[in-house]
Amino acid sequence: MNKHVKALITHPHFLRLSEVLAPAELRLVGGCVRDAVLGLTSADMDMATPLRPEQVMGVLTHSHIVAKPTGIDFGTVTAILEGKPYEITTLRRDMECDGRHVKVTYSESWEEDAARRDFTLNAMSLDKEGNITDYYGGQQDAQAGIIRFVGKAEERIREDYLRVLRYFRFYGRYGKVLPDAETLAACAAAAPHMGRLSGERVQKEMLKILGTRDPSAVLKLMQDCGVLAVMVPSLQPNAAKIAAEKIAREKHYEPFVDCDSNTLSLRRLSYLLYQSVLSLDPISTRWKLSRAQQKTLQLFCSQPLSFKTLARKEGKDKAWNALLVQATNVELKEAKKWLPDFNPPAFPVSGSEVPHLTGKALGDWLKAAENKWEESDYVLTKDELLKKEFL
Ligand code: ATP
Numbered sequence: 001m002n003k004h005v006k007a008l009i010t011h012p013h014f015l016r017l018s019e020v021l022a023p024a025e026l027r028l029v030g031g032c033v034r035d036a037v038l039g040l041t042s043a044d045m046d047m048a049t050p051l052r053p054e055q056v057m058g059v060l061t062h063s064h065i066v067a068k069p070t071g072i073d074f075g076t077v078t079a080i081l082e083g084k085p086y087e088i089t090t091l092r093r094d095m096e097c098d099g100r101h102v103k104v105t106y107s108e109s110w111e112e113d114a115a116r117r118d119f120t121l122n123a124m125s126l127d128k129e130g131n132i133t134d135y136y137g138g139q140q141d142a143q144a145g146i147i148r149f150v151g152k153a154e155e156r157i158r159e160d161y162l163r164v165l166r167y168f169r170f171y172g173r174y175g176k177v178l179p180d181a182e183t184l185a186a187c188a189a190a191a192p193h194m195g196r197l198s199g200e201r202v203q204k205e206m207l208k209i210l211g212t213r214d215p216s217a218v219l220k221l222m223q224d225c226g227v228l229a230v231m232v233p234s235l236q237p238n239a240a241k242i243a244a245e246k247i248a249r250e251k252h253y254e255p256f257v258d259c260d261s262n263t264l265s266l267r268r269l270s271y272l273l274y275q276s277v278l279s280l281d282p283i284s285t286r287w288k289l290s291r292a293q294q295k296t297l298q299l300f301c302s303q304p305l306s307f308k309t310l311a312r313k314e315g316k317d318k319a320w321n322a323l324l325v326q327a328t329n330v331e332l333k334e335a336k337k338w339l340p341d342f343n344p345p346a347f348p349v350s351g352s353e354v355p356h357l358t359g360k361a362l363g364d365w366l367k368a369a370e371n372k373w374e375e376s377d378y379v380l381t382k383d384e385l386l387k388k389e390f391l
């Protein structure tokens, strides 16, 4: 047993939940088992049990553990221990349906629950004694870096077209062996049907794909099998190649750009989209992007008056991000010289200091004055600016 597996089964929250749900069994499932087998630590610990969701709710509440019916229709209850959420899902047998909604039937069988999972490396379970149940050779596949559907790729994709995106996501993260032709053909055949996937699900998987360390190879595969164009409206021509070039130069600028994973993913999305005339409405609608995400994307994709102005108004991080999206290699290299020490003064004139103007005229004056000040490299003083006629 490796130390990651040991850490999972001795985790006090898992032990506590096992104890209160006993005599029903509780096992760790999915991503955390896969990651432990690979010697990695997972952010989440998902669990499964044959107990029905109402019973899980009842037992937890009775034991004074906060329990929320977060996905009760799919059999998922979230237990909260010391502020940390744990999803506990009742064993299920998924019924096939229209490729979008999955009808759920509960089960008592760990084998049936494994069979409904997407890939062999995601279909293992781990009990509290440290036994890994692995019906499909998931351990071997995880170690070899093979992303293999549980069952026939084509059938499993037809049950839920999102699995195509999940395939590419896990391939990007764990894949070490080139995808096999049959799986790629199944993904290509699915592409025309993927337009019906819900925006929330698409956004979640796509941002995760874009947020991996280097998604270049996966983007190329997705482009070649026609999935990328269906998932990313307004994709620029040759997007995967351009994105790969921009991803390759990121490593030279890492010390300057401090960004969270959402920002990183949106920057990579910008690589796929950026072109001179670009409307962000189609992608915002398709991926159901939040206001904040739309604003970030807008900043990264619209050409600023100058990168200096952008750095001054939106901060250096935003400027670095926009540079990585829009700038030529020469401009980027140049930015290394000026941007790190760039410390612009605040614009010296406020509206109340221009008493003879109001409303739109005042706004226009201030904008023109700010541009002049910018052009002077912030040398013009308040008095000099106030003396100038801009209108
Ligand atoms: P991550 O570390 O990125 O969270 P994960 O494997 O935990 O990876 P989740 O999306 O959290 O991925 O899903 C948890 C588990 O549920 C998966 O490991 C898989 O067994 C199963 N699963 C999730 N979505 C699907 C799906 N669309 N079809 C089949 N099984 C799925």
Ligand code: MG
Pocket (backbone or CB within 6 Å): 031, 044, 046
């Ligand atoms: Mg997970």
